[in-house]
Amino acid sequence: MHKEHTLTKNQRIIFDLIDKSPEPLKAYSILFNVQKKGIKAPPQVYRALDKLVEMGKIHKIESRNAFIACHNSSCQVAKATAFSICEICEKVTEISSASLSKYLANFKDKDGMKYSKYNLEFFGLCKKCNTR
Amino acid sequence: MHKEHTLTKNQRIIFDLIDKSPEPLKAYSILFNVQKKGIKAPPQVYRALDKLVEMGKIHKIESRNAFIACHNSSCQVAKATAFSICEICEKVTEISSASLSKYLANFKDKDGMKYSKYNLEFFGLCKKCNTR
DNA sequence: TTACATAGTGTTATATTATAACAATTTAAA
DNA sequence: TTTAAATTGTTATAATATAACACTATGTAA
Numbered sequence: 077m078h079k080e081h082t083l084t085k086n087q088r089i090i091f092d093l094i095d096k097s098p099e100p101l102k103a104y105s106i107l108f109n110v111q112k113k114g115i116k117a118p119p120q121v122y123r124a125l126d127k128l129v130e131m132g133k134i135h136k137i138e139s140r141n142a143f144i145a146c147h148n149s150s151c152q153v154a155k156a157t158a159f160s161i162c163e164i165c166e167k168v169t170e171i172s173s174a175s176l177s178k179y180l181a182n183f184k185d186k187d188g189m190k191y192s193k194y195n196l197e198f199f200g201l202c203k204k205c206n207t208r
Numbered sequence: 209m210h211k212e213h214t215l216t217k218n219q220r221i222i223f224d225l226i227d228k229s230p231e232p233l234k235a236y237s238i239l240f241n242v243q244k245k246g247i248k249a250p251p252q253v254y255r256a257l258d259k260l261v262e263m264g265k266i267h268k269i270e271s272r273n274a275f276i277a278c279h280n281s282s283c284q285v286a287k288a289t290a291f292s293i294c295e296i297c298e299k300v301t302e303i304s305s306a307s308l309s310k311y312l313a314n315f316k317d318k319d320g321m322k323y324s325k326y327n328l329e330f331f332g333l334c335k336k337c338n339t340r
Numbered sequence: 341t342t343a344c345a346t347a348g349t350g351t352t353a354t355a356t357t358a359t360a361a362c363a364a365t366t367t368a369a370a
Numbered sequence: 371t372t373t374a375a376a377t378t379g380t381t382a383t384a385a386t387a388t389a390a391c392a393c394t395a396t397g398t399a400a
Contacts, residue, residue: 084366084377103357117380122358127377138270139327141357141386160317171317179311183330185292185303189338191330195271198315198323206321216348216395235386249351254387259348273357273386342400349394357386365378370371 083133089113090124091145094134100142100168137161137168139197148172155193156181162202171198215265221245222256223277226266232274232300269293269300271329280304287325288313294334303330 083091089110094101101109107121115121125143128134134143135157144159148170158171158180176196184190200206215223221242226233233241239253247253257275260266266275267289276291280302290303290312308328316322332338 086378115379118358119360119380120378123377138329160321160323169317173315173317176315180328180330183305183308185301185305185330187335189292189332189335191292191332193331194328195331196312196326196328197270198312198317199325199327200321200323203319203321218349246350250387251351251389252349255348343398344400345396345398347394347396349392351390351392353389355386355388357384359384360382362381363379365376367376368374370373 082131084124084127086115086120086124087127089115090121091128091133094128094143095145097145099166100137100140100144102140102142106143135159135170137197138195139199140166140168142168144168144170146170157194158196158198160198160200160202162205163199164201164205167202167204169202171196214263216256218247218252218256219259221247222253223260223265226260226275227277229277231298232269232272232276234272234274238275267291267302269329270327271331272298272300274300276300276302278302289326290328290330292330292332292334294337295331296333296337299334299336301334303328 090106093106093109103118103121103125106125107115107118110121125134125136129136129143132146132155134145136143137159139161148157156177158173158176160169160171161167180194180196181192182190222238225238225241235250235253235257238257239247239250242253257266257268261268261275264278264287266277268275269291271293280289288309290305290308292301292303293299312326312328313324314322
């Protein structure tokens with residue numbers, strides 16, 4: 077459950093844009109799209125993005141420097157995220173698999189260390205691109 | 209098994225630097241360090257980095273925009289990588305776990321899609337930082 | 341060997357992504 | 371209601387990465 081009501085003006089504007097987008101958005105494309113709403117400079121965008129990521133409302137796709145709205149109630153406040161990325165059409169989908177998150181949350185490295193936070197990006201071809 | 213012998217001059221210089229480094233190196237820090245060896249401009253660095261990544265000799269730590277030498281014979285030519293990253297000291301360690309790589313290589317998403325390539329970054333505290 | 345393709349190099353310029361720094365304003369809580 | 375914390379607006383600049391083009395080296399196949 078997210079607490080939508082706590083978003084500030086800029087956060088709201090930027091979240092709505094990302095949430096409506098079918099694909100991940102890059103910071104400067106966001107900037108371009110919200111200039112008519114009074115958000116004029118990069119720091120305004122990056123600050124909102126930082127907060128939204130912190131809240132778990134959006135995620136950063138690290139390999140693409142792009143942002144996508146969270147569509148997965150099980151990624152606890154941006155701590156544990158997994159995505160599939162199509163290398164042809166660049167479609168990004170958030171993976172919500174209880175088995176995967178359980179496996180990764182319990183994964184221990186050689187020293188027995190556990191890591192509560194992770195980001196996983198799978199690459200391949202999406203269904204569409206795979207059959208073309 | 210890597211084929212060391214196929215590295216070109218610039219690739220060799222840059223790989224050696226990364227390989228000797230105890231921590232991931234950023235592109236411009238690499239550039240600074242190899243200028244005395246005649247590599248003077250960003251494209252020369254990025255081209256070598258691209259090839260080395262392609263070969264699986266180094267990996268890019270996406271969340272840090274930094275490069276680390278491969279220390280894991282099981283990450284097949286850069287296709288399947290996993291790292292742990294300490295959020296305090298920024299120490300990065302390549303994870304080589306047969307169980308993990310097997311699990312991820314066999315992971316199927318909701319549509320039954322398999323992804324042969326992935327990058328996983330775990331975040332937390334390393335042993336040292338955890339006990340301080 | 342020659343010639344051809346492919347890969348790598350050197351270089352300049354520029355595009356893209358992100359943050360520093362500081363003043364002003366809003367918000368929430370004591 | 372006044373104070374602290376968070377948010378905003380703004381300018382400038384830092385950090386990361388690629389485009390484009392001329393040139394050189396390397397491998398290969400006729």
